[in-house]
Amino acid sequence: MSDKKEKRPDGREFDETRKIEAKVGVIKRADGSAYFAFGNSKAIAAVYGPRQLYPQHLQNPKKAILRCFYDMFSFSVAERKKPGPSRRSIEISDEIKRALYPVVLLENFPNTVIDVYVEIIEADASTRCAAINAASMALASAGVLMSELVTAVSVGKVGNAIVVDLSQEEEQYKIKKDGKEIKATTDIALAFLPRSKKISLLHLDGSIKLSELREAIELGKKICTKIEAIQRQVLKKLE
Amino acid sequence: MEILNITKDKIRELLEKGRRIDARTLYEFRDIVIEENVSSKAEGSARVRIGDTEVIAGTKLELVEPFADTPDEGILVVNAELHPLASEKFELGPPDVEAIKLARIVDRAIRESNFIDLKKLCIERGKLAWGIFLDIYAINDDGNLIDASAFAAVIALKNTKIPEVENGKVKFGVLSQKKLPLNEPPITITAYKIADSFILDPCSEEQEASTLKITVSITYGKEPAIHGLIKDGEEPIETEKLFEILEILIREGKKIHSKIK
Numbered sequence: 001m002s003d004k005k006e007k008r009p010d011g012r013e014f015d016e017t018r019k020i021e022a023k024v025g026v027i028k029r030a031d032g033s034a035y036f037a038f039g040n041s042k043a044i045a046a047v048y049g050p051r052q053l054y055p056q057h058l059q060n061p062k063k064a065i066l067r068c069f070y071d072m073f074s075f076s077v078a079e080r081k082k083p084g085p086s087r088r089s090i091e092i093s094d095e096i097k098r099a100l101y102p103v104v105l106l107e108n109f110p111n112t113v114i115d116v117y118v119e120i121i122e123a124d125a126s127t128r129c130a131a132i133n134a135a136s137m138a139l140a141s142a143g144v145l146m147s148e149l150v151t152a153v154s155v156g157k158v159g160n161a162i163v164v165d166l167s168q169e170e171e172q173y174k175i176k177k178d179g180k181e182i183k184a185t186t187d188i189a190l191a192f193l194p195r196s197k198k199i200s201l202l203h204l205d206g207s208i209k210l211s212e213l214r215e216a217i218e219l220g221k222k223i224c225t226k227i228e229a230i231q232r233q234v235l236k237k238l239e
Numbered sequence: 240m241e242i243l244n245i246t247k248d249k250i251r252e253l254l255e256k257g258r259r260i261d262a263r264t265l266y267e268f269r270d271i272v273i274e275e276n277v278s279s280k281a282e283g284s285a286r287v288r289i290g291d292t293e294v295i296a297g298t299k300l301e302l303v304e305p306f307a308d309t310p311d312e313g314i315l316v317v318n319a320e321l322h323p324l325a326s327e328k329f330e331l332g333p334p335d336v337e338a339i340k341l342a343r344i345v346d347r348a349i350r351e352s353n354f355i356d357l358k359k360l361c362i363e364r365g366k367l368a369w370g371i372f373l374d375i376y377a378i379n380d381d382g383n384l385i386d387a388s389a390f391a392a393v394i395a396l397k398n399t400k401i402p403e404v405e406n407g408k409v410k411f412g413v414l415s416q417k418k419l420p421l422n423e424p425p426i427t428i429t430a431y432k433i434a435d436s437f438i439l440d441p442c443s444e445e446q447e448a449s450t451l452k453i454t455v456s457i458t459y460g461k462e463p464a465i466h467g468l469i470k471d472g473e474e475p476i477e478t479e480k481l482f483e484i485l486e487i488l489i490r491e492g493k494k495i496h497s498k499i500k
Contacts, residue, residue: 079307087339094336102475180358188468198475202453204468205351210485213465217478 006161009169015219017153017165020227022133022234024141032142034234036134038153038165040124045134047142050112064109068097070131072120092128099132099152099191099201105145114144125168126154128189132201137231141238148195151227155220157186157208162215164223188216192224247448251434261442266491268440271390271498275398282414283399287391289440291381293325296373296391298399302409303370305361313360314370317346319388325377326443344427344469345375345389348456351466352425355396359420369401371419382446385454386495389427393499397421424499425466428492429454430484432474437484439491450474453481455488459496463489 008014018039027033030046037043053059070093074083085093096118104114116139118131132152140146156163158170166187175184186206193200199217208216250260257265269290277284277295284297303314319342321329334342349355360369373395375388400414430437432451441449451472458464465485470476476484 087334087343090336090339091343094340098471098473101473182353193475196475198477199470199481200475202468202470202481204465205347207351207353207464207466209462209464210482210489213468213485214482217481221478 008158008163010167014161014163015223017223017227018167020230022137022230024137024234024238030138030142032138032140032144034134034137034141036130036137038124038126038130039167040122041127041130042121043118043127043130043134044121045116045118045131045138047114047116047135047138047144049114049142050109050144051115053111053113058113059111061110063106064104064112064114066097066101066104066106066114066116068093068100068116068118068135070096070118070120070128072123072127076120076123092131095128095189095201095203096132096135100135100139100150102198102200103136103146103148103150103193104139105147108145114139123168125166125171125187126189128152128203129154129165129191132191133227133231137235140231140235148193149228149231150191150200151194151224151231152189152191152201153220153223153227155188155190155216155223156206157212157216159184162212162219164219186212186216188213188220190217190220190224192221194225194228197221246444250445250448254434254436254438257436259438260444265436266439266487268495269442271495273390273394273498275394280412281395282402283395283397283419285391285394285398286378287387287394289383289387289390290442291379292383292387293378294375294384294387294391295378296375296388296395298395299372299374300399300402300409301370301372302362302367302404302407305365305368309357310365311361312357313355313368315346315350315355315357315373316370317342317349317373317375317392319345319375319377321377321380321384326380328380329377340471341385341388342375344385344454344456344467345373345392347467348389348425348427349373349392349396352456352458352464353422354393354425356420356422367407371396371399380443382441382443383429385429386427386440389425389456390495393424393426397424397499423458423460424496425456425458426492426496426499427454427456427467428488428495430488432472437487451476453484453488455485455492457489457492459493463493
């Protein structure tokens, strides 16, 4: 992937996401729900609430409390993941909350809690971005008041190429240097608010120069605007 | 002691005039004091004080089996303890979300920058390698535990000595003169937004008044490289503002970088 003219391992263009699949109303029991997939990275989200929060002392009389829980199915990855929260999933749950927090009009639901649960059915990198897209749509489908939708996509640098929606193969891309294999990928999870044009989540692993980071974020913002259109289209069918 | 809204108002009011409650300038750090080898039982250790904030980081090494997906590498495990001795805000028990986030920021800085050459810590492919267990303890929280912890971690790794091995077993308490195989150290530095201003190295009152923070880990090679970047806090950020802050962090981080010798 050193040559800009080359294509990606799965034949995609640098600014092309994998096939996006989005649905709402996938869990009837929940107040709102959605499914969002980037290729084989599949996330399902349910929203319960706004509902009464117990124990009562946790309630906030001024606004609702937003809680997010992210986890992966044990069989979503190559080597079985032990069920239950891990350090990684606790960190990601917190990041999903940060990504959604600015758009949810919590002041409208004092003393309540809004619970967002996201599970990964199959993981092929960019799962937290798929999770955020699913969660955002689930919140909207639950009728929770929001100032806008949240959209997320991963961007990064694979070899020397700035690409969008990294697959697992790309995330683990290595190059040979001095006879040793070294990681040559930078992975950035980006959540973008397309209406207010602000970044609500940024999480970078890898090694990148400032100018390349700028290029990656600009690409991510462009793609997020396209994802928002898909989210809106799917949500419209609900009405 | 929860900080009062009146204190937060005062902090915001002062910042509007470009001033801080302890008379520092916006990007000015408190004094940084480093003490090495605070525990002779540790393979490496360091105490870092930034103003009244204090953390101790230490390493222990063990011989372990490499992870299946990296059979030719040693192992690094980073853990952070936000112990109640350091603040009335912390509680006993397993690491909570803040402790986990802190440990993962430090872990990411070290791992993604290739600070430790983990490949050199493999002894027998798929069978035997060094495992580095890096634990960070908060001793006193007066804000900016992230930068202090990451700094202490780097210094503890720098003075870590590999234990002697006899018949494939570690001789605990007997250290060789061999140090860890290390590359360029990462500097981790955080900017906090309060009202419309960004500051560095907040005291605890300032930290509580903050609504957005950007943490970045940088190495200073030929050109600065970013290895970890996290946006935290309830507020979103504009792209232009983000890059403005990143440039400030890269510039100010260089000053801290010069303290690692």
